[in-house]
Amino acid sequence: MTRTHKRKTDKGLVPPEAMLDAVRRVVEHGVGLRKVAKDRGISKSTLQRYVSNYRQNKQCSMSPNYFHSQIFTNQQERLLVDYLKTASKMFHGLTTKQTRHLAFEMASRNSLGMPSTWEENKLAGKEWLTGFLKRNPTLSLRSPEATSLARSTAFNRHTVGEFFDLLESQILKTKVTGARIFNLDESGLTTVQKVPKVISEKGVKQVGQITSRERGELITVCGIVSASGVALPPVMVFPRKNYRDIFLTGAPEGTIGLAAESGWMNSDLFVSVMRHVVNTTNSSKQNPIIITMDNHESHLSMAALEMAKENGVHIITLPPHTSHKTQPLDRTVYGPLKAFFNDEANSYMMRNPGKTITIYQMGQLIDAAWLKAATPSNIISGFKVTGIWPFNRNVFGDEEFLPSSVIDRPQSNAPSQKDVNNAPGQQDAQNAPSQQDAQNAPGQQNAQIAPSLEDMEAAGPSEVPHDEGGELSHTREDKRLPKGSRKKRIQQGKEKGKNYGCNLNSGNEKNSTGVRKSRAKKARKSRKQLIKKKAQKPEEHESSSSENEEPVLLDTDEDSPIHSEDDDENEIHLGPVNFKDISSESYVLVEFVAEKSTNLAYYVAKILTIGDETDIQVDFLRKSQKVLNKFVYPAVSDRHPVDLDDIKAVLPSPVARGTTSRTKGGIVFSVNFGKLDVR
Structure with a gap:
């Protein structure tokens, strides 16, 4: 069968209005058929056929029936088109074979006529x-870009909304403008460029283009740009153990050069980056700035955060796996940067035959590409499309959140979203828009009913416009949009050295994001519930003992290991701690509420410095798994500020310390922690 048909005659090109007028002249006005056919340029036999049909039925069609073998009506095909578009926007697009299979299922379930080969x-x-x-x-056949499940589902309305809440609170608190809002991000460039398309002989199977070498060396470029369109001098990390000034030959003016064996940014080098930001922006507590960046571990070193705190730098980290949408540099700067760099590298290879590109030529190549890519228009556009500045929390439409709707869960007879968010332990449970919001998204209603059109049946035949296909029959086995299966929720505690916060505020106030307040509120509520349960237990015991005919006898032998008097003497008692009872170098017990739970957990910590009741800097220890009541310092120092309300007991001085190289880091307390969940 010919897929591209070329018309060879003019048959069937007469407009329906012209054909109807010619037929009426013959039937109603009595004009001869040959004369009308000759005057109107219509075939005599064709006009004769339409005249016969008109005499039998005056409502007959005046155009050829080219759709007699069409399987789906126009309405049905539009529904199928909407389904394919929505599935593609959800990153679950259908291949050609899957589309053919879907069309067969749709035709068979609706009892439509189809060829026997189907x-x-x-x-x-x-x-x-x-x-x-x-x-x-x-519609067209496209090659999609591979997108991980974590990236597609992490970008949801709840997570992005929390990020904009944090950003808005910091903008209102610091009262900064676009000139004081920055974005920081790294990108890698190698000494081997991506070759462009070239003109070559047609029909040749293999076309080559010269590159510097087989495998290149990685150079990391760290860009810092402001919402006003200003680009600070970049930072370049070279894959060397020791830095040399010759590396920056031809680099952009003011560029800072660093060296790391891997060529990537690390926590030690990021301190120099933070110092570069402070020096170029003149930031201080009186003239603060806001920096948005991803939460890579190299950005969260204690030294860099302390430097940011001392110089009025407010850091807001982007939600994980969302930088492809919320990072201004990724959106409008780094794409052109890599394209311009490849062009410059290819031009260098053409101008210097036989020479390779090394890290000593990277400075001049990056300089030419950086000046073309980091333009004010590109930078301002990046902040605008991400909604950071001008601040716009509604910059992302419903279609951009469609991939995350795969993990949505239907909520029947459920409380409102506001009640759910305010419930204890539920702040992190709703990570995606509700099912009702997803169904109200543009294109969502038509896309969900594509295969069997069940919703059209519910609307009634009179409410649904049909083409010449008539009504449809349906089945309950619908072909729905992709939906993830329910996953088991695994309760996990606080990881060692893990920071769960998204806003790393470095101002004087420790609780600007509200994260610590919400946890403290949960802890107070949990303590009240525990107190109520303890108060009810004696009453329940008395009532149960009076109802039983035989008393319950307890074993009171001296050898019974149920209880010990020494345990009562050394048992720790929880309660409010006075501000005067604590001092630096003393050990305390700090209370936490586990994430997504109301269970209480306790950590032993050593007080480092005391500011006020809301600024007590402590160093957390970890409980040993082998020795009872022994605690050790973690490999990575875990220092954080706590409130006085979180401290529940002051521990006595350690009674023993290890002296050997294997045990000298251990600290032992002569107290009985009882059933407390000490970690």
């Missing part, structure tokens, strides 16, 4: 798919 192969034909794509030019 039924034999259980698949729609290739010719149908070709014609379907021609009839719907808004």
